[in-house]
Amino acid sequence: MLETKKIVQNFFKGKILWNEPMKKHTSFGIGGPALAVMYPEDEFDLSNLLKTAKKKKINIYFTGSGSNILVNDKGFNGFVISLSKSFKKIDILKNKVFCESGVMMGSFVKKCTSNNLTGMESLIGVPGTVGGAIKMNAGAWGMEISNYIKKIKMMNSDGEIIELEKNEIEFGYRFSSIKNDLIISSNFEFKNSNPENIKKLKLKASNNRKNSQPLKFRSAGSVFKNPKNFSAGYLIDKAGLKGMRVGDAEISKKHANFFLNLGNASSNDIVKLILLTKKKVKEKFDINLELEIKTMGFKEDFFKNEII
Numbered sequence: 001m002l003e004t005k006k007i008v009q010n011f012f013k014g015k016i017l018w019n020e021p022m023k024k025h026t027s028f029g030i031g032g033p034a035l036a037v038m039y040p041e042d043e044f045d046l047s048n049l050l051k052t053a054k055k056k057k058i059n060i061y062f063t064g065s066g067s068n069i070l071v072n073d074k075g076f077n078g079f080v081i082s083l084s085k086s087f088k089k090i091d092i093l094k095n096k097v098f099c100e101s102g103v104m105m106g107s108f109v110k111k112c113t114s115n116n117l118t119g120m121e122s123l124i125g126v127p128g129t130v131g132g133a134i135k136m137n138a139g140a141w142g143m144e145i146s147n148y149i150k151k152i153k154m155m156n157s158d159g160e161i162i163e164l165e166k167n168e169i170e171f172g173y174r175f176s177s178i179k180n181d182l183i184i185s186s187n188f189e190f191k192n193s194n195p196e197n198i199k200k201l202k203l204k205a206s207n208n209r210k211n212s213q214p215l216k217f218r219s220a221g222s223v224f225k226n227p228k229n230f231s232a233g234y235l236i237d238k239a240g241l242k243g244m245r246v247g248d249a250e251i252s253k254k255h256a257n258f259f260l261n262l263g264n265a266s267s268n269d270i271v272k273l274i275l276l277t278k279k280k281v282k283e284k285f286d287i288n289l290e291l292e293i294k295t296m297g298f299k300e301d302f303f304k305n306e307i308i
C-alpha cells in the first residue's frame with residue numbers, strides 16, 4: 001500500500017484524505033474508514049487515478065455527497081472517489097443545460113428554475129450531487145431526473161471517456177443501468193414555464209417534504225423502494241415498526257421508510273432494523289422489500305441472504 005500511496009501522491013493534483021472515516025462523508029453520519037477519500041481535480045487526474053487503481057487491484061467506490069449510502073462501521077478497503085469538489089460547471093443556453101456531476105442538486109434546481117425551466121421543482125430539498133441523482137434516477141412525486149437527460153459523459157475503470165445518448169441507457173424507478181462507470185457530466189433539455197407556475201410547484205414540493213419527512217434528523221432518505229402498488233412506509237407502519245429502536249437508530253415515527261441516526265447509531269444498528277423490517281413485512285404481507293439505499297463495505301448479497 002505504501003508504494004501505491006507514493007505513486008498516487010506523485011501525480012494526483014486533487015485533495016486526498018487517507019484513512020478517512022466515512023461517517024464524515026455520509027448524511028447518515030455512519031461508517032468506518034476508507035483507504036482514502038479522493039477528489040480528482042480534472043479528467044486527467046481522474047483517469048490516472050482509475051488506471052492506477054486498476055493496475056494495483058484497489059477497490060473503488062464512487063460517491064457524490066453520500067446522501068443515499070450506508071457504510072459499514074468496519075469501513076471500506078479501497079478508494080472512495082467523489083467529483084463533488086471540482087466538477088462544478090453548469091451552463092445554460094435557452095432550454096438546454098450542461099451540468100458537471102459535482103454540482104449539488106440544490107444549485108441545479110435553483111439554476112434551472114431561475115431560468116424559467118420547468119421539471120426539477122419536485123427535487124427541491126433532495127440532498128446530493130447531480131451525478132448521484134442520475135445514477136439513482138432520483139425523483140419525487142412521479143417525476144424522475146432521467147426524463148430530462150439527453151446525453152451523459154462517463155469514465156470507465158480503464159480511465160477512458162464514454163459518451164452515451166439517453167436511449168443507450170436504461171432508467172427505471174430509482175434505477176439506472178450505469179454500473180461501473182463514473183458519470184462526469186450530463187446534458188439536459190427542459191421546457192420553459194412562467195415564474196408563477198414554477199414557484200407554485202416548488203412551494204408544493206417543499207411543503208410536502210416538510211410535512212412528510214423527518215428532516216431534522218440524520219438519514220439517507222427512503223431506505224426501501226416502494227413495491228408495486230404499495231408505499232414501503234405504509235407497509236412498515238402496518239407491520240408495527242414505526243418508532244422501533246435499536247441503539248441510536250430509529251424507524252422514524254413521521255415517515256416509516258426513513259431510518260434515523262439519533263446520535264451515535266452504528267451501521268450494525270441500522271442493519272438490524274433493515275433485517276427486522278424485511279422479515280416482518282415478508283411475514284405480514286408476503287412482500288420482499290428491496291433496498292433503495294446503496295451500501296459500502298458489506299459483502300455482496302449480504303442484505304439478500306442475511307436473516308435474523
Ligand SMILES: Cc1cc2nc3c(=O)[nH]c(=O)nc-3n(C[C@H](O)[C@H](O)[C@H](O)COP(=O)(O)OP(=O)(O)OC[C@H]3O[C@@H](n4cnc5c(N)ncnc54)[C@H](O)[C@@H]3O)c2cc1C
Binds near residue numbers: 064066133178
Ligand atoms: C432527507 C433526504 C431526502 C431524500 N429525498 C429523496 C427524494 O425525494 N428522491 C430521491 O430520489 N432521493 C432522495 N434522497 C436520496 C438521495 O438524496 C439521492 O439518491 C441523491 O440523488 C444521491 O446523491 P449523492 O450525490 O449523495 O449520491 P451518493 O449517496 O454519494 O451515491 C448514491 C449512488 O450513486 C453512485 N454515484 C454517486 N455519484 C456518482 C457518479 N458521479 N457517477 C456514478 N455513480 C455515482 C454511488 O456509487 C451510489 O451507488 C433523499 C435523501 C435524504 C437524506
